Amino acid sequence: MIGLSTAAEVRAAEDVLLARTREGVLMQRAATGLAAVCLRLLGRAHGARVTALVGAGNNGGDALFAGARLAARGARVTAVLLDPDRAHPAGLAALRRAGGRVTGPEGPDGLDRADLVLDGVVGTGGRGGLRPPAAHLAARAAAGPGVTVAVDVPSGVDADTGAVDGEAFAALHTVTFGAVKPGLVVGDGRGCAGTVHLVDIGLGPHLAAPRAHQLTDADVAAHLQPPEPGDDKYSRGVVGVVAGSAVYPGAAVLCTGAALRTRPGLVRYAGTAGDGVRAAWPEAIVTDGRPSDAGRVQAWVAGPGMGTDDDARATLAEVLATDLPVVVDADALTMAAREPDLVRDRRAPTVLTPHDREFARFGVPVGADRIGAARRLAAELGAVVLLKGDATVVAGPDGTAFVNATGTAELATAGTGDVLAGILGALLATGTPPAETAAAAAAHLHGRTGQLASARGPLVASDLVRHLPGAVGLVRGSATGSLRDSGA
Numbered sequence: 001m002i003g004l005s006t007a008a009e010v011r012a013a014e015d016v017l018l019a020r021t022r023e024g025v026l027m028q029r030a031a032t033g034l035a036a037v038c039l040r041l042l043g044r045a046h047g048a049r050v051t052a053l054v055g056a057g058n059n060g061g062d063a064l065f066a067g068a069r070l071a072a073r074g075a076r077v078t079a080v081l082l083d084p085d086r087a088h089p090a091g092l093a094a095l096r097r098a099g100g101r102v103t104g105p106e107g108p109d110g111l112d113r114a115d116l117v118l119d120g121v122v123g124t125g126g127r128g129g130l131r132p133p134a135a136h137l138a139a140r141a142a143a144g145p146g147v148t149v150a151v152d153v154p155s156g157v158d159a160d161t162g163a164v165d166g167e168a169f170a171a172l173h174t175v176t177f178g179a180v181k182p183g184l185v186v187g188d189g190r191g192c193a194g195t196v197h198l199v200d201i202g203l204g205p206h207l208a209a210p211r212a213h214q215l216t217d218a219d220v221a222a223h224l225q226p227p228e229p230g231d232d233k234y235s236r237g238v239v240g241v242v243a244g245s246a247v248y249p250g251a252a253v254l255c256t257g258a259a260l261r262t263r264p265g266l267v268r269y270a271g272t273a274g275d276g277v278r279a280a281w282p283e284a285i286v287t288d289g290r291p292s293d294a295g296r297v298q299a300w301v302a303g304p305g306m307g308t309d310d311d312a313r314a315t316l317a318e319v320l321a322t323d324l325p326v327v328v329d330a331d332a333l334t335m336a337a338r339e340p341d342l343v344r345d346r347r348a349p350t351v352l353t354p355h356d357r358e359f360a361r362f363g364v365p366v367g368a369d370r371i372g373a374a375r376r377l378a379a380e381l382g383a384v385v386l387l388k389g390d391a392t393v394v395a396g397p398d399g400t401a402f403v404n405a406t407g408t409a410e411l412a413t414a415g416t417g418d419v420l421a422g423i424l425g426a427l428l429a430t431g432t433p434p435a436e437t438a439a440a441a442a443a444h445l446h447g448r449t450g451q452l453a454s455a456r457g458p459l460v461a462s463d464l465v466r467h468l469p470g471a472v473g474l475v476r477g478s479a480t481g482s483l484r485d486s487g488a
C-alpha cells in the first residue's frame with residue numbers, strides 16, 4: 001500500500017527530522033533526488049537547457065540546488081526569480097557558483113527553447129492558484145518545448161485535496177519528497193502532476209500513519225486468491241444480483257457476468273430481466289421472483305437498470321433489510337438518496353457507488369475536494385462511499401480513504417459501472433473485511449481490466465467482462481505495484 005500524506009503530516013515529520021539533522025541536509029536530499037530524475041528525463045546534462053521558475057520559499061530552494069547540480073554537470077541553467085529579494089540565499093549562491101544564470105520575472109527566461117522546465121514556484125506552503133507573474137510563466141512553460149517537472153507539488157495545486165483554484169503549473173512529471181501527497185493523485189491536481197516520482201528524504205519513521213492510501217497489484221492480489229483444494233461453489237462466496245428490467249436487461253447481464261467472471265463460485269439473479277440473464281449466462285441461477293426467492297447469498301448488488309418505481313423500491317428495501325453486505329448502485333442510489341435511512345439504519349456493510357451526479361442527489365455536490373466529499377457522505381450514512389471518476393475515491397465511515405491508481409479514460413462508456421458493481425459484489429461475498437478495502441480492490445481490478453481491454457483499441461462494457469479473468473491473472477501475477485500507471 002502506498003500511503004498518501006497531507007502537507008501537515010509531512011511538515012510534522014520534517015520538523016522532527018530537521019531537529020536531528022544538520023541545517024540544509026533535508027533540502028540537499030530533496031535536490032539530489034530531483035536532479036537525478038531530471039538527468040534521467042534529459043538523457044544528458046551537457047548542453048541541455050534548463051529553466052527553473054523559483055519562488056520565495058523552500059520549494060524555490062529545492063529548484064535552485066537541483067539547478068546547481070545540473071549546471072555543475074554542464075547544463076545551461078537559467079533561474080527565473082519571482083521575488084528576487086526573497087529567493088533562497090544558499091540555493092542562489094550554489095547556482096551562481098555552478099555557473100547558472102539568474103534573472104527576474106521579466107528577464108530572458110529561455111522558456112521558448114528549454115529542454116526542461118523546473119517548477120519551484122511554490123510547494124506545500126502554497127495557498128490558492130498561481131498569482132499573475134507565476135501564472136503567466138507557467139502558461140508559457142506549458143506551451144513551450146521543455147519537459148515540465150514540478151518540484152514536490154505542481155504550483156497552484158492544493159497538496160491535500162488536488163483542488164486548483166485558478167491557474168496551476170501543468171507538469172508532465174512531479175518529483176515529490178518524503179511521501180506522495182493526495183493532491184497529486186486525485187481531482188484536478190492529478191491532471192497537473194503527470195507521472196509522480198517519490199524521493200525518499202528519510203521521513204518514513206517520523207510520518208503519522210496515513211489516513212489515505214493507494215492499493216498496488218500486490219495488495220489487491222490478496223483479495224483474488226485462487227480456490228483451494230477444499231473449496232466448493234458455495235465456499236467461494238455466493239453473490240446475489242438485483243438489476244435490470246424486462247425493458248433493460250443489459251445492466252443485469254453485465255453485472256451478473258462481471259460477478260461470475262471475478263470469482264466464479266455461484267451467482268444468483270432475482271428480477272425481471274431473467275430471460276436475458278439466462279440466455280447470456282447459463283451458469284447463473286435465475287429467479288423471476290423477489291430476492292427472498294433467490295436462495296442464500298453472502299452479498300447483494302442492487303441497482304443497475306432496476307428502475308425506481310414502487311416495485312423497485314420494495315425490492316431494494318428487502319435487500320437492505322438483510323444483514324448482508326449490499327452494493328447500492330445506479331437506480332438504487334437514486335432511491336437511497338430519497339430515503340437515506342434505508343442505508344443509515346443498516347448494521348451490515350453498505351457500499352454506495354455514485355458518480356458525481358448521483359452523489360449530488362444526496363444533498364451536496366462533490367466539489368473540488370473529492371476525498372473530503374466521500375468521507376463526509378460515508379460518515380453521514382455510516383456506509384462506504386465509492387466515488388467514481390478518473391481516479392475513483394473510496395471512503396469508509398471512519399475516514400479511511402483510498403484513491404484508485406489504475407484505469408483509463410476508455411472506461412468512460414456506458415455500462416462499465418454495471419461491471420464494477422458486479423466485481424464489487426463478488427469481492428464482498430467472500431467476506432474479506434473491511435468493506436472499504438474490498439471496494440478499493442474492486443476499483444483497482446476494474447481499472448486494470450479497462451487497461452487490458454483497451455490495449456488494442458476502444459472498449460465496450462462487455463469487453464471488460466471478457467477480460468476480467470485475464471486481469472485477475474495479471475494482478476495475481478504482478479509481484480509489485482506502481483505508483484501511477486493509468487496511462488493518463
Ligand SMILES: NC(=O)C1=CN([C@@H]2O[C@H](COP(=O)(O)OP(=O)(O)OC[C@H]3O[C@@H](n4cnc5c(N)ncnc54)[C@H](OP(=O)(O)O)[C@@H]3O)[C@@H](O)[C@H]2O)[C@@H](O)CC1
Binds near residue numbers: 062123125128
Ligand atoms: N521543510 C523542509 O525541511 C523541507 C522542505 N522542502 C521543500 O519546501 C517546500 C515548502 O516550503 P515553504 O514552507 O517554504 O513553502 P513554499 O511551498 O516554498 O511556498 C511559500 C512561498 O510561496 C509563495 N506563495 C504561496 N502561495 C502562492 C501562490 N498561489 N502563487 C505564488 N506564490 C505563492 C509564498 O509567498 P508569500 O505568500 O509569502 O508572498 C512563499 O514565498 C516543500 O514543498 C518542499 O519543496 C524540501 O526541501 C524538503 C525539506
Ligand SMILES: Nc1ncnc2c1ncn2[C@@H]1O[C@H](COP(=O)(O)OP(=O)(O)O)[C@@H](O)[C@H]1O
Binds near residue numbers: 408411414
Ligand atoms: N475519464 C475516465 N477515466 C477513467 N475512468 C473513468 C472515466 N470516466 C468514467 N470512468 C469509470 O467508468 C465507470 C463508469 O461508471 P458509470 O458512470 O456508473 O457508468 P454506467 O452507469 O454507464 O455503467 C466508473 O468506474 C468510472 O470510474
Ligand SMILES: [K+]
Binds near residue numbers: 059151
Ligand atoms: K512546485
